[in-house]
Amino acid sequence: MRRRSQLALMLCFLCLEIFCLCNSDGSICRELERKALVDFKQGLIDHGGRLSSWIGLDCCSWNGVRCHNHTGHIVRIDLHNLDIFHGPRLGGEIRPSLLVLNHLRYLDLSGNNFEHNRIPVFLGSLVSLRYLNLNYSFFSGHVPHQLGNLSKLRHLDLSLNSLHMIESHWLTNLSSLQFLDLFDVDHSKATTNVLKVLNTLPLISEIHLRGCELHIPLSLGAHINFTNLQFLDLAFNDINSTVPLWLFQLSALESLDLSYNNFQDLIPHAIGKLTSLRVLNLEYNGNLQYNEIPSIRLPPTLGELCNLSILTLWGNKYIPSDLNRLREIFSGCIKNSLEELYWTNLKSLKTLDLSVNSFYGSFIQFQLPSMQELSLGGNQLNGTIPKYLGQLFPKLVKLDLSYNNLAGILTEAHFDNLTKLEFLHINSNAFELILRPEWVPPLELNKLDMSDCKVGPKFPSWLQKLNNISYIKMTNTSIIDALPVWFWNFSSNIENVDLSHNEIRGKLPVGSAKLTNLEYLDLSHNYLEGQLPQFSSNLVDLDQAHGLFARSTFSNTSIIVPSLSQLYISSNKITGTIPSSLCELNYLHILDLSNNMIEGVVPDCWNLSLYSGLQVIDLSHNNLSGIIPASISSTDLNFLYLSNNAFFGELPASFKNCTSLNILDLGYNNISGSIPAWLAENSKHLEMLELRNNMLTGSIPPQLGNLSSLHVIDVSNNYLSGAIPHSFGNFTAMKTGSDMGESIEMFSWKGCLEYLFALTSRITCYPREMPEELGHLSLLQSLNLSRNHLSGQLSGKIGQLKWLEVLDLSVNNLSGVLPPTMTNLTSLNHLNLSYNNFYGEIPYGGQLQVLPDPSIYYGNQGLCGFPLDKKCEITAPAQPPSLPNIEDDDNLETIWFYLSMSLGFIFGFWAISGALILKKRWRYAYF
Template identity: 80%
Template sequence: MLCFLCLEIVCLCNSDGSICRELERKALVDFKQGLKDPGGRLSSWIGLDCCSWTGVRCDNHTGHIVSIDLHNFDFDVFNGQWLGGEIQPSLLGLNHLRYLDLSGNNFEHNRIPVFLGSLVSLQYLNLSYVGFSGHVPHQLGNLSRLRYLDLSGNSLHLIGSQWLTNLSSLQFLNMDGVNHSKATDVLKLLNTLPLISEIHLHGCELHIPLSLGAHINFTNLRFLDLAHNFINSTVPLWLFQLNSLEYLDLSYNNFQDLIPHAVGKLTSLRVLNIKCNGDLQYNKVLSIRLPPTLGELCNLSILTLSGNNYIPSDLNGLGEIFSGCIKNSLEELYWYAANLTGQLPIWLANLKSLKTLDLSVNSFYGSFIQVQLPSMQELSLGGNQLNGTIPKYLGQLFPKLVKLDLSYNNLAGILIEAHFDNLTKLEFLYINSNAFELILRPEWVPPLELKYLIMSYCKVGPNFPSWLQKLKNISHLSMSNTSIIDALPVWFWNFSSNFKFVDLSHNEISGKLLAGSSKLTNLEILVLCHNYLEVQLTQFSSNLVVLDQAHGLFSRSTFSNTSIIVPHLSELYIASNKIIGSIPSSLCELNHLQVLDLSKNMIEGVVPDCWNHSLAIMDLSYNNLHGRIPASIFSTFLLVLHLSNNEFFGQLPLSFKNCTSLRSLDLEHNKISGSIPSWLGENLQALETLELRYNMLTGTIPPQLGNLTYLHVIDVSNNHLSGAIPHSFDNLTAMKTNLDRGWSRIDSYVNNIEMNMKGREFQLEGGIPSLFICMDLSNNMLSGEMPEELGHLSLLQSLNLSRNHLSGQLSEKIAELRWLEVLDLSMNNLSGVIPPTMTNLASLNHLNLSYNNFYGEIPYGGQLQVLPDPSIYYGNQGLCGFPLDKKCEITAPAQPPSLPNIEDDDNLETIWFYLSMSLGFIFGFWAISGALILKKSWRYAYFRFVDHIYDKIYVIVAVNLKK
């Protein structure tokens, strides 16, 4: 007691009247000076009593600082509460610090400070999600007292891992996302730590050894997460010797023999997660088998097998497994998206403790499940092929049901009040995309706890369901395509203040939205399109994020002197209405606006030049807008720009260069002039569709357009372009190889691309048409030969080069366009024979070669045989054969009729020349030889003459050589 009293006196003397130590307070002040604090979280760090500062805790007896907890709640760096800057080494003055948590802040691009390894008293260190990069310093191995280490959510990599063996007190380790590709022995080293009980190595490019050596030391290990490492090997058997293991996650790997017979040894296992096992790089999902020993896991409560194909796909054979002791413990079974088929298995009735069952997105067929599961809370069977009706006694089968998902099946029948009896706890109901018809009395009382009611594509109308107003807790309502032909009731916007999502689209709902709708302060998404509602934008919730009133009846005065008070709006769709007036500059004040779709209205005037740089999609097509395209539209965030069918003029502005993320550009049917700039192909390399037709463009097509490797659609037709077609089009990779990148984060926007094919206009609806490959350069003044490189664009489906001045012959490589459906080369100066290889164009269904200079016989066979229209070949006087009436002469050489046969005359003279020489040689040779053969005396005289001449020549040569 005396010693303790002396210690208290010493502490009070050292503290100068304050609880904390002065040296440690100064260390914290220096630490604060190195930090950025935009939210003022450290505003309390003033005065002498540092133990009362936010996030600081001192020892009650000694006054030493033992804990600093400055974690950012929810790990959200956008909530304004983050800290940044640098971590100062002044922390080394806190010799007694045992707890340090800086998680969720933003020390971007900084490295883990090496000096943290000198805080030898640390027992807890959390540096997760703080933006650190670089390698993990080995000095952390000095923290021999450390029990908890979390480095997850950073851009770190591990080079050398031997230091892990020094963390002898470590119980918890989280290195999710830390790259382990250069540290292949991590698990072997962790095996030496006697107290380790929880290991997180999710997404680490981890190497898992098949053996840990002679001794497995993971006797206290209860949690092991090895998911997302894409390991390609068999499952190491040492995993199934961890008798204390309660949680095992092997998801997103490429294991063979995923669940071996030895799984029965994991008697303590409570959670087994092996979702999506397979080589996802090649979209290959592996198949699994379930051993009988799985049923012996008497403590298993959560089993996740989703994304894995089961052999056989029919689950009825698993009755033996799920009749073991697992039937008493299993509470959650997830097996969705696994290509399972057959009828719903009857052994589900054994699982009396089952609370969650998810078999969605498979191929189950037959009737709805008819077994009683008294503990069931969440039942998900959506995305299958179930048919028939559902039983009226659902509440007796599942009395505790909270969530029921039957969406996207083939279920039918009439739903009446009895179907929902006793479902008093139901909060989530998804019955959309079936053939249900709801016949419910207006005074019916629905399950009052409902929060999500999704019943699109069911028959609810013709009357608007009045029983909805009893659902005071509802937040998400979807009644799209429900055959409602009625006026929107006045009470609709007042009965629930919890509304976040409302979709009433594709009905025949009429009426006006009254000012009372402004009471919906939580409303974020409102979809009213394809109705007859009259709306004013000023009436909506200030928290609205998405407004879709396309194909409706917005008031004609909507855009005349209107202030739009929806500051959080991110998506605004009011296409195909009857809006007149000009675009108000107040739209530019919506700082969160990402999608603006005002297409197909009667808006006029100029577009205000005041847009913020968060805009990702702008669609102002089919209006009466004019003027130059405002420069403030263009930014690195812009993905889609559709300004077609207006009267914009001027050249393409230089500010377009900023649109490095732009994927769809549609400026057709305007008055854009000047040339196509070369920088369009250099800066806009994300471009997938380029629509510039029906403008006033001049000059040549720049070869830099060949840099657009993702380009699927290029249409510059009906301009005044000249010059040759660039050979660089051979580099349009997406026209040769499928480079589909999917669509953007804005899924609700429908990207409509208008095309001209087969002489008529049509629209491609949906996202970027990655499966449609088109090139249209028609109705310009292009000249030169048709590049044979176009034949390399093997995925091309439509090629239109008509109404130009192209010359030369058609290359046989055009036959390589095996997916070509439309080919129009009409009204050019092309010549030569039609390549016989064109019969190999198996997909061709529209062809036009008219008004050129082709000659010879039209190839017969293949796909050309089923195109009998003779107008395809009109205007080519030298063509003959099917389907023309002109027959081909069998012996006549193929020749163009309009050219003189000079080449044939030259050939005839050559033949007579060689014939004369041959006849002369024959007569001369046989005149002499014949005489010698027939008269003996002439033979002797001839050979004597030859001998005499030979002797004479020999003597002359010999005498001359002698001299």
């Protein structure tokens, strides 16, 4: 009986202790601190019932109150009012019962109404405070110097009250202060200068002294200690002096506001020293003037502020608007960073070109009566443009708003009075044009680009009134209409026409087109029909790619235009053979006949022209056959696409002449023979080699490893034998990331967009073993060695391929354990290791953790671990538990809390248990 009683007693105490431990998360606050909050509440006037939750015993759950997770002490009181104009405000008095909360770190009473109250002196005794915000709370009187006792304070905001500063030396005690806002705190009668005092604080990073009736000293003493200062606001102080030079020693400064003062010599040459500056506000400095000495005008060093994104110069009427000075400033690195520029008094400005920057915001809303050329293209402007542009810019000749985010409906009113307009580019915005067919446009228009705006559905008949037009671009403008007959003869000056990517229907003109000066024509991606017409003898660029010709055929005369330099007629339904007359186009340097139904052999006549300058040839995706003609090779050839045809025979020896070749694509043909070693020796600039799905035999020549610019090599689905050459580890471009984009750019956008996917570094072939040197290709992005006879083990160096996105080693004879370094493949998004002989535990972590598909590892009987169902016999050690999330400076307090709790449990348990064990009468009485 005695033993059962003792056991029951111990279980009782154990359960009691477990209950206490489970509820030691601070859910019940300390009673003394709860009573202090109740007294604090009784002193307040609660207009909106914001403190209605302040009832019950658990003060830690009250609105705006937060307790420490472990100790239960109140550490935060946040009673700020979000809506300072209409929200429910607190009022009344702040009682000293808050002093009981000696662990309080955060106190925010901002946005309330403590009218006729002074800042309580006792707040200076809350020595644990890190954050104090009394902003816009109608406090009045002087700022108490007792706040200087808050040595741990990091954030102090006393702004927008009716306060004044008598002395400021107490600020030197706030050694932890990082943020200070004294906006509208009167310093006119302060005995010490606040800036000199703040210069002693080592951690201060943000200072707001706006509207303080402040005097700014020309010197701060021997040392400038503002090494961490990032934000400085001295606006609205009516300072009448020169800008002190110590300001330009603040190398960490990111935002400087000197607006609404009377600074003289506002922008000295030293401005260039503020290399971290992002925001500079100098608006409305009334005495800002410049004499005729050029050195004190807007200094060119302003252009050296490489991080400046916002520059405000409103209201400085004496700043000159010298265009040459602006051009000099904006030629510096500021042109790459500036996003917002605010500037008035440009009434004499004739040309303003701020194109290709990062400006955003709305369109210019003020009048510039002398403006002739306004270029704002290539920015991030948004919103609409004002009606009656002719009233804002009555002399405008050029308007470029292209490549922005502008939108809205443009009507005839927008173009009224723009009688001098010659150049109008509004392309790549979201405008919709609503114009009557009988509308008379600005008749001087010479160049017009409305691409990506909604002009349709009708074809704009007002175009035929523009007798001086030479350039029309209306691509992707929602035109769903027939191409009118008058279009081919409405202007004798027209040189460039682009109506691509619409739904224009109808037939091309029979015989010759009458646009006699036409040099460029793009009617691609429409629904035009008919034969290719005879164009002007001046035509240099014809683009009829992706049209819908009704089974058109080549004729020997249809496109013989002597000056033609670019011919794109891809993705049509053109049949027949390639006419030899194409060889007579002496100036042709781009030829794209891809994705048609052209058949037969390619004529071997390309070396007969007086000027053999073909740089791009794309004959891919046709029904061509025969051997590749030798004359197609030249030292000028950069891109050769012959894939998806039926070419046969060996690689012609004439390819030795292609010393400028960047891309060679012969995939999906019947090319036979071996890969010649001279291909690497003569075409040293090769970036892409595509030979897949042919009939090539022999081994891969190791000389290919010397192609330092190679990004893509694909020789899969041939009859090659041997191993991957160890020299493949030498591909420099796959190590250093040399750019392939520049060389492919000139052609990838014309009917060849599929090759944008080939900008990755890819290797696919049929080897016997995987050389370790592939691990040196640090920028390799795709490695496909699937369905081969690879054997051996994976090297740990595979973890060096940090840019690898695709890894496919499936269906091989690879064995061994998967190297743990595979978790370093942080870019991997496709992995297939199936059907090999791998064994052991699958590495866990990194990118492998987010590839949960078990089929990645199917066919490897010895593998175990995530994501397979098969568990490993020896599990990996569990990850270390995460540390509790506690606030700074709490570690010692928490340790003492748990230690005291443990000691209390041990003492209490044995004191009571021992007494009950020793005293039988007590034990019987208790039970």
